[in-house]
Amino acid sequence: MEKDENKALEAFYKEMIQEAGLEEPSTGFTASVISKIQKDDQKAEIFSYRPLIPRYVWWVSVVLLGIFFGYTFLEPENLEFVSLPKWNLDFFNMDRFIDVLNNFKLPDTLVYGSLSLAIFISLQAYLLKTHWNKRFVIE
Amino acid sequence: MSLQQDQYYIDKVINGDTNAFSVLVDRYKYMVYTLAVRMVRNNEEAEEVAQDTFLKVYKALPGFKGDSKFSTWVYKIAYNRSLDYVKRLGRIPETTLIEEYAEHNRTNLVAAIDQFEIDERKETIKRAMQELPADYATILTLHYFEELSLKEISKIMDASPDTLKVKLFRARKRLGGILKDRLQEKI
Structure with a gap:
């Protein structure tokens, strides 16, 4: 009896809600969505990533560097005619600076602490990204 | 589709x-x-x-x-x-409320809703849906209009079918209560 009443109520609500129908968006809704998409596409084209140094320039540089170093290391005697200026660079006395660097020690706790923090931040970034991406996935 | x-x-x-x-x-x-x-x-x-x-x-x-x-x-x-x-926007989506309404008798509801003219009825139902908490209105629309099962709705709303079953029941009660109030206002 109760089951029948529940079924009847289900049918009643279904009929009522279907009769009420859906809300209607504005008449230009679809056109507006499509125009926004087209605008976005154009923007993406304008701002698409283009490397500052094109790939071929990198290749040419690698080849030129290869030739230069190959020539220098394989045939050093060919460079004897190049006379480099002789400068006195003693005033760049780096010994003291190097000593300071040698004596510079961070406490172990700080090092381990920073390392752990870095690891946890990386882990958190990964977990958050996975979490937000899940919002658009249906299992 | x-x-x-x-x-x-x-x-x-x-x-x-x-x-x-x-x-x-x-x-x-x-x-x-x-x-x-x-x-x-x-x-x-x-x-x-x-x-x-x-x-x-x-x-x-x-x-x-x-x-x-x-x-x-x-x-x-x-x-x-x-x-x-x-x-x-900082608005808190209104969700589950403590219910005051009892499940309404279907015959009373049918009689109540039949008091309205068709257009007025549609408008009254729509307005009543607007008064419902957001998740109630969503469940009712997806279940009764789109005829989605609770399992399908659970994928959309990230909630278990059991939770949704309870919410659907409460949403129905709430909608029935609002409609009855509307009729009393009319009388």
């Missing part, structure tokens, strides 16, 4: 035919907009959220694997977009 019917247009859109997307928008705009209205409770803002939903759908379309119905996937995005919008 079956996935095969949608898939044809989905493939076209992925292959660069932007205009094919308008077919998908036309198919789902009413339900997406309705869900947005029920959640956001403002027609202009709901329109913005619905458009934003379709932009997101368009961008995420290459990642749609067809594991679920396309409509379910679109509604999930619409629901999340609406929820984000409401939260961003």
Whole structure:
């Protein structure tokens, strides 16, 4: 009896809600969505990533560097005619600076602490990204 | 709408035919907009959220694997977009309330609703839906209008079917109560 009443109520609500129908968006809704998409596409084209140094320039540089170093290391005697200026660079006395660097020690706790923090931040970034991406996935 | 019917247009859109997307928008705009209205409770803002939903759908379309119905996937995005919008504005989405209403007798409800003229009835039901908490109105729309099972709705709203069953029951009671109040106002 109760089951029948529940079924009847289900049918009643279904009929009522279907009769009420859906809300209607504005008449230009679809056109507006499509125009926004087209605008976005154009923007993406304008701002698409283009490397500052094109790939071929990198290749040419690698080849030129290869030739230069190959020539220098394989045939050093060919460079004897190049006379480099002789400068006195003693005033760049780096010994003291190097000593300071040698004596510079961070406490172990700080090092381990920073390392752990870095690891946890990386882990958190990964977990958050996975979490937000899940919002658009249906299992 | 079956996935095969949608898939044809989905493939076209992925292959660069932007205009094919308008077919998908036309198919789902009413339900997406309705869900947005029920959640956001403002027609202009709901329109913005619905458009934003379709932009997101368009961008995420290459990642749609067809594991679920396309409509379910679109509604999930619409629901999340609406929820984000409401939260961003600092409005707290009204959810479960302590119920005061008892399940109404169907005969009384039928008699009550029949008192209204057809147009007035439609308007009254729509307004009553607007008064419901966002998640109640969403469940009622998806279950009774779109005829989705609780399992399908659980994918959209990220809640277990058991929780949704309880909410559906409460939503029905609440809607019945609001409609009865409306009738009493009329009398």
